[in-house]
Amino acid sequence: MNVTILGNNSALPAFGRHPTAQALSLTGETILLDCGEGTQVQMQHYGIKWGKINHIFISHMHGDHYFGLFGLVNSMSLLGRTEPLHLYAPPALKGIIDQITIAADSHLAYEFYFHPLLEGTNILVDNDRFRVTAFGVEHRITCHGFLIEQKTKGRKLLPERCAEFHIPVDFYDKLKMGQDYMHADGTIIKNELLTADGLSPTRYAYCADTRFTESFMDVIRGADTIYHECTYLQEDEVRATLRFHSTTAQAARIAVIAGAKQLLLGHFSSRYKELDAFQAEAAAIFPNVHVTVEGTTYEI
Amino acid sequence: MNVTILGNNSALPAFGRHPTAQALSLTGETILLDCGEGTQVQMQHYGIKWGKINHIFISHMHGDHYFGLFGLVNSMSLLGRTEPLHLYAPPALKGIIDQITIAADSHLAYEFYFHPLLEGTNILVDNDRFRVTAFGVEHRITCHGFLIEQKTKGRKLLPERCAEFHIPVDFYDKLKMGQDYMHADGTIIKNELLTADGLSPTRYAYCADTRFTESFMDVIRGADTIYHECTYLQEDEVRATLRFHSTTAQAARIAVIAGAKQLLLGHFSSRYKELDAFQAEAAAIFPNVHVTVEGTTYEI
Numbered sequence: 266m267n268v269t270i271l272g273n274n275s276a277l278p279a280f281g282r283h284p285t286a287q288a289l290s291l292t293g294e295t296i297l298l299d300c301g302e303g304t305q306v307q308m309q310h311y312g313i314k315w316g317k318i319n320h321i322f323i324s325h326m327h328g329d330h331y332f333g334l335f336g337l338v339n340s341m342s343l344l345g346r347t348e349p350l351h352l353y354a355p356p357a358l359k360g361i362i363d364q365i366t367i368a369a370d371s372h373l374a375y376e377f378y379f380h381p382l383l384e385g386t387n388i389l390v391d392n393d394r395f396r397v398t399a400f401g402v403e404h405r406i407t408c409h410g411f412l413i414e415q416k417t418k419g420r421k422l423l424p425e426r427c428a429e430f431h432i433p434v435d436f437y438d439k440l441k442m443g444q445d446y447m448h449a450d451g452t453i454i455k456n457e458l459l460t461a462d463g464l465s466p467t468r469y470a471y472c473a474d475t476r477f478t479e480s481f482m483d484v485i486r487g488a489d490t491i492y493h494e495c496t497y498l499q500e501d502e503v504r505a506t507l508r509f510h511s512t513t514a515q516a517a518r519i520a521v522i523a524g525a526k527q528l529l530l531g532h533f534s535s536r537y538k539e540l541d542a543f544q545a546e547a548a549a550i551f552p553n554v555h556v557t558v559e560g561t562t563y564e565i
Numbered sequence: 566m567n568v569t570i571l572g573n574n575s576a577l578p579a580f581g582r583h584p585t586a587q588a589l590s591l592t593g594e595t596i597l598l599d600c601g602e603g604t605q606v607q608m609q610h611y612g613i614k615w616g617k618i619n620h621i622f623i624s625h626m627h628g629d630h631y632f633g634l635f636g637l638v639n640s641m642s643l644l645g646r647t648e649p650l651h652l653y654a655p656p657a658l659k660g661i662i663d664q665i666t667i668a669a670d671s672h673l674a675y676e677f678y679f680h681p682l683l684e685g686t687n688i689l690v691d692n693d694r695f696r697v698t699a700f701g702v703e704h705r706i707t708c709h710g711f712l713i714e715q716k717t718k719g720r721k722l723l724p725e726r727c728a729e730f731h732i733p734v735d736f737y738d739k740l741k742m743g744q745d746y747m748h749a750d751g752t753i754i755k756n757e758l759l760t761a762d763g764l765s766p767t768r769y770a771y772c773a774d775t776r777f778t779e780s781f782m783d784v785i786r787g788a789d790t791i792y793h794e795c796t797y798l799q800e801d802e803v804r805a806t807l808r809f810h811s812t813t814a815q816a817a818r819i820a821v822i823a824g825a826k827q828l829l830l831g832h833f834s835s836r837y838k839e840l841d842a843f844q845a846e847a848a849a850i851f852p853n854v855h856v857t858v859e860g861t862t863y864e865i
Contacts, residue, residue, distance in 0.1 A: 303602065327669050332635050343576055343577055364661045
């Protein structure tokens with residue numbers, strides 16, 4: 266699993282930096298996290314294929330997180346998309362999309378499913394490849410973060426043990442899913458004799474616009490990589506709190522408390538042209554931190 | 566008066582070309598004509614100052630002509646704008662802007678005036694510097710073109726005549742406005758003895774998405790420069806007509822019939838990577854034609 270940063274600035278595009286959007290690549294498909302203005306052009310720029318996107322998640326209704334959605338959804342239709350597209354977003358976005366569609370006297374060439382985000386923690390997608398869980402963060406308006414878990418292929422087979430206990434090969438897939446095996450004579454071979462723990466799922470926590478809070482720690486604890494918004498340097502902590510945003514030190518503390526392996530920072534205020542200080546301040550608290558760069562892909 | 570092209574492609578951004586937007590500069594201010602996605606970034610790129618924009622005109626409700634408006638309007642507020650802003654657009658845009666504003670729980674820091682476009686030909690702005698007239702074109706949904714006329718400073722004084730007829734200097738401004746002068750004894754000196762015709766107003770006709778029609782010829786006749794959409798090459802005329810768009814030859818014919826001095830082409834389909842054929846086909850009918858290039862400023 267890896268994530269390509271398409272926009273890492275806050276509300277105002279500045280210094281060549283764009284509003285928020287991230288493309289998360291896993292098992293052959295791409296999940297889009299937020300979709301600021303210009304996302305479709307950034308995708309072209311950095312080789313993100315719209316055809317691989319089946320799920321889009323919008324954190325909240327501030328424009329720098331969704332003004333690029335209308336153009337992208339429309340372009341997918343013009344480009345001949347036929348696969349269904351699923352959008353998970355605040356309920357208010359539905360009415361806006363409907364009005365835009367009616368005003369254009371148009372319709373999309375593919376099935377478009379709108380899934381309104383409810384308050385609190387909810388599982389939005391749970392298929393055999395990944396699970397996405399929304400969780401509430403603390404912003405001026407209702408805002409969600411998203412935890413994306415790439416599932417592994419289940420338990421790890423122990424081939425010698427399977428041979429020893431005469432397990433037929435066509436039962437191996439069920440062993441991976443944790444089932445016991447029963448011989449014709451009724452003897453049951455417990456799964457733990459035949460398999461070992463598989464790889465843990467890989468987990469990415471996307472903590473969109475929020476001020477410092479541990480309220481969602483139960484959801485993101487143990488995530489491999491955390492993206493946390495980091496609008497301000499530490500000297501602007503008062504401003505950050507007033508505006509429901511976070512600082513370098515606060516984002517780094519979240520990564521420490523959550524026990525993450527890696528921290529990505531973004532959503533930088535347009536008051537900062539240079540971002541070196543972000544790296545230094547956060548690394549003093551959590552060393553494995555990256556001040557994200559647009560167009561860069563980070564392994565999770 | 567001059568116009569800077571910020572976007573010259575049709576619905577899909579492609580080959581580095583963006584959706585429609587143009588910045589018309591006249592007498593110290595800038596008029597924005599359409600506002601496709603990414604316009605605010607294109608403005609930064611090409612040095613168009615948002616502070617000089619007081620009037621924005623949106624031709625119709627296809628997204629490639631207005632999806633950049635929300636971000637621009639919002640950014641102006643974040644950047645501290647206090648001057649009023651006037652938007653002239655199809656009535657449906659008002660409801661969309663209202664929903665976006667409510668969902669963000671925000672308000673603009675400046676006065677924002679929405680002026681709904683009515684069907685047909687209407688004067689939208691008429692001040693001492695310029696006049697803007699909307700006119701209907703033929704598109705799949707209601708769409709307007711705009712005629713912008715930069716006014717001149719009135720009639721041209723003939724100083725020797727004024728001296729000869731003993732006209733007081735403080736009456737000169739009224740002479741420029743066409744008034745006669747009356748001496749104390751009741752003698753009237755006709756204005757045409759004291760002044761000559763002034764410069765003609767400079768006129769720019771912006772013919773947004775439309776198929777070939779002469780229906781608005783009465784409005785744009787004699788315009789100095791015509792911008793006409795030109796989505797297709799001549800070989801695609803059937804497609805153009807079906808989709809309510811125009812070809813090279815059709816755009817050039819409009820310029821000939823209107824008696825324009827210069828023709829600008831834009832709104833190119835993303836099926837064309839190279840645009841040389843547009844120049845050749847149009848120039849065969851109307852020689853002073855420019856296949857517009859983004860970031861280029863054309864004198865009108």
